[in-house]
Amino acid sequence: MEMICGRLEQIINEEVLEIRGDGRAGSGIVLTMQSIVAMAVEDPTLYVQEWPFFSSARKGAPTRGFLRLSRRPIEKSSEITRPHIAIMMDEGVTTAIDFAEGVPRGSIFILNTTLSPEEAASKFRLSGRIYTIDGDRLAQHFLKKPLGNISVFALLMELIPVFDPRRSRTRLEKILKKRRLPELLVKANGDLFEASLNQARFADCDYARPTDHLASPFGGYGELMPGAQSRLRLSRSNLTSAYARTGFVLQFGDSQNLCNGCGHCIINCPENIIQFHPDPEIGVRVTGADVTNYCKLCHECIAICPKNLFSEVRTAECWKVGPV
Numbered sequence: 001m002e003m004i005c006g007r008l009e010q011i012i013n014e015e016v017l018e019i020r021g022d023g024r025a026g027s028g029i030v031l032t033m034q035s036i037v038a039m040a041v042e043d044p045t046l047y048v049q050e051w052p053f054f055s056s057a058r059k060g061a062p063t064r065g066f067l068r069l070s071r072r073p074i075e076k077s078s079e080i081t082r083p084h085i086a087i088m089m090d091e092g093v094t095t096a097i098d099f100a101e102g103v104p105r106g107s108i109f110i111l112n113t114t115l116s117p118e119e120a121a122s123k124f125r126l127s128g129r130i131y132t133i134d135g136d137r138l139a140q141h142f143l144k145k146p147l148g149n150i151s152v153f154a155l156l157m158e159l160i161p162v163f164d165p166r167r168s169r170t171r172l173e174k175i176l177k178k179r180r181l182p183e184l185l186v187k188a189n190g191d192l193f194e195a196s197l198n199q200a201r202f203a204d205c206d207y208a209r210p211t212d213h214l215a216s217p218f219g220g221y222g223e224l225m226p227g228a229q230s231r232l233r234l235s236r237s238n239l240t241s242a243y244a245r246t247g248f249v250l251q252f253g254d255s256q257n258l259c260n261g262c263g264h265c266i267i268n269c270p271e272n273i274i275q276f277h278p279d280p281e282i283g284v285r286v287t288g289a290d291v292t293n294y295c296k297l298c299h300e301c302i303a304i305c306p307k308n309l310f311s312e313v314r315t316a317e318c319w320k321v322g323p324v
C-alpha cells in the first residue's frame with residue numbers, strides 16, 4: 001500500500017492523477033467522485049476537475065465518472081481514456097461496457113465485488129494492482145441496501161495520500177446532510193465509511209493479453225446520414241476551438257524529421273485535423289494540425305505522440321493563425 005501511495009503522490013505533485021469510474025445510475029459513482037472533490041477543495045494547493053457522463057436518465061443505465069487531481073493547474077479538458085485508477089462500482093455494468101478499456105498495464109483497479117483480487121483479475125483479464133472490496137455486503141449491513149460507493153470512497157481515501165481518512169468521515173457526512181439525508185442515514189453512512197477502512201484485499205496480477213482492453217479510436221459523431229458528419233463538424237455553430245483554454249494554442253514542431261509515421265495522433269485527434277502527407281519511407285509524415293477552427297486543446301495528440309512533437313504554447317508566443 002505504501003509504495004502505491006508514494007507513486008500516486010508523485011503523480012499528483014508532478015503530473016495529473018486521472019481516475020475513471022463505471023457504474024449504473026443510482027450506484028453512487030457520481031457521489032463518490034463528488035465526495036473526492038469536496039475533500040480536494042479544502043486544500044488550496046490542489047486542483048481538481050470532475051464531471052459525470054450519463055448514458056440515459058433511467059436508474060440502472062451505465063454511468064461514467066471522470067476526475068483529475070493535481071498540484072498543478074489542470075490543462076486537459078478531454079475525456080479520460082488512460083486512467084491511473086479505474087473503478088468498477090457495479091459488476092452488472094461489465095456486460096455493457098469495458099471498464100478496463102485503455103487502462104495502461106500496471107495501473108490500479110478498484111472493484112466493488114465479492115471476488116478476490118486474483119479471481120477478479122482472471123475474470124476481467126486485468127494487469128496491475130487489483131483492489132477488491134465487498135461494498136454491497138457492508139452497505140447491506142449498515143444501510144439495508146447493497147450500495148458499494150461508500151466503501152469504494154473509503155478505499156480511495158486510504159490510497160490517495162493527499163487526503164486524511166480520519167477527516168473524510170466528517171466531510172462525507174457534511175455532503176450527505178447537504179443532500180438532505182435524514183440524520184440517522186447520515187450517521188449510518190459514516191459508520192459504513194469507518195467499517196470499510198482496511199477491508200479491501202489486493203494483489204498484483206497480470207492476466208491481460210496485449211489485445212485486451214484496447215482503447216477504441218474516436219468513432220465520429222454517431223450514426224448520422226451520409227455526409228452529415230462533415231456538415232456537423234463544419235457547421236458555424238460547432239467551432240470546437242471555442243472550448244480551448246483561452247490564451248493558448250497547439251504547436252507542432254519537427255525540424256529534425258523525428259515523426260515516425262505511427263499515426264497515433266491522426267487516429268486519436270477527435271476533430272480529425274492532423275495534417276499529413278504520404279511518405280515513401282515511413283508511410284505518412286505529419287506536418288501539423290489545422291488549429292484555426294476546431295482544435296479544442298484536448299491534449300490527445302500531445303499525450304500520445306511518442307516523439308513529443310506537439311505542445312501547447314501561449315498564443316503570444318505563436319501568433320501564426322492557421323495550420324501549425
Ligand code: SF4
Binds near residue numbers: 268274295302
Ligand atoms: S489537434 Fe491535438 S489538441 Fe487539437 S483537437 Fe486534435 S488532438 Fe486535440
Ligand code: SF4
Binds near residue numbers: 261265
Ligand atoms: S504521433 Fe507523433 S510520431 Fe506518430 S505520426 Fe503523429 S506526429 Fe508522427
